[in-house]
Amino acid sequence: MEDIVCNRCSLLCDDVLAEIGDEGAKSLGLCRLGHTHLESVANQTKIEVISREDGKENKLSLDKALEKAAEMLISAKHPLLYGWSRCTNETISEGLSLAKTLKAVFDSSASMGLSQSMSHNVQNMKLETDLDEVQNKGEFILYWGSNPVESSHRHASRFTVFPRGENVPQGVESRVIGVIDIRDTETMKMANHRIIIPHGGDSTLARALIDDLTGKTPIKTPILGIPAAILVGLSQALRKSDFTVIFYGTGLVNSGKTTENLSLLEELVQTLRKLGKNIYAMPMWHAPNDMGVVASSKELDGIPVAFNIASGKATQLSVKNTLQRLAAGEFDVVLVAGSDALVELPGQAARGLANSSIIYIGSTGTLVDNRAVLSLRAIDDIISGLGSMTRIDMKDIRLKNWDESKQKTQNVFYVISQLHQLIQTKLKN
16 A cells, blocks of 8 residues: 545545555545545546537547637637636646636635635634644634534544644543534534534624623523523633634535624634633635635635636636526536536526536546536546645645556646647637
């Protein structure tokens, strides 16, 4: 077995081993999600292209497929380049350059929540701690609107709950765990503090905690139907902890009160820091490289990851703009790179995408792969081992080359680069 980096989720585990033989994929250290992903892409050893027309599927050579894709994108009146959350940083940068060449709209699933949290002031509060620091010092771990046990399996076992650290020598016995969610989750089963709130109740709970910690309004009566004793216990745990990390997810950000919830999260962090506590608030997203999309977009023009480059200059868009235009069927050609957009997008936007002319570049077996008029099934990055991705704590992780017989350059980056070069040549001529 050889060292690899798993690209199944935003943890980008780089402490795992794998091998691929005649009997299939074997791994050591990979969680169930990671191993299943490796098995699903292990047999893709070369690019395969499928063209669909009039209900019929035909195989094409890569050169013919690139020609067809280039012509479709050049002739499109309103092209959209979407996806990218499962691509390497190098691929994302190439995608942004391609969007500029085509004067297209560029967007990603990262705009559905993560970009809002990364552009909010809560991210300007010296929250530069990383997961390795959390492993060594995290005393109180609070999952708010996030459920890593079901989506990022090794988050708790590798970084936050169970491992021993410098200041938490007994591991889980030295830590306090809290979970706030709208339902009983698998993550809640390992928590000392379990708080189930009604949908949209995050701001009310945050305000109550802030007022109790500051002494403005001590908690003495039930709030949101939760007994006062349970809420006081959570408040006291926050007050006692010298190193607290709040991992907040879609439950907090996408509950309909994004700005209010993030502002109150910021205020809660400030309140505890004024009490002399080390506290950090870190976003909890699960796509492998949403953070890479955010980082690349920040270099281009600020934080938001949705851009209209029709004028040749990037203009920031809200996520609602792209979703509404998808739902209205305004994009005649959509290039989807490295993600299953039909799964990620909300209903009406997904239906709009399904009715568009889709060019798909990525791993085989996704819904969008089966719907696209042109599917360029590339080698998955876990197999090619080329390039880098950005972990959820903004730490760049370089993929690892493994077993030279399996090293393949025909990954998504290769296809996007070849397509971009061809489009540039055609436009010059």
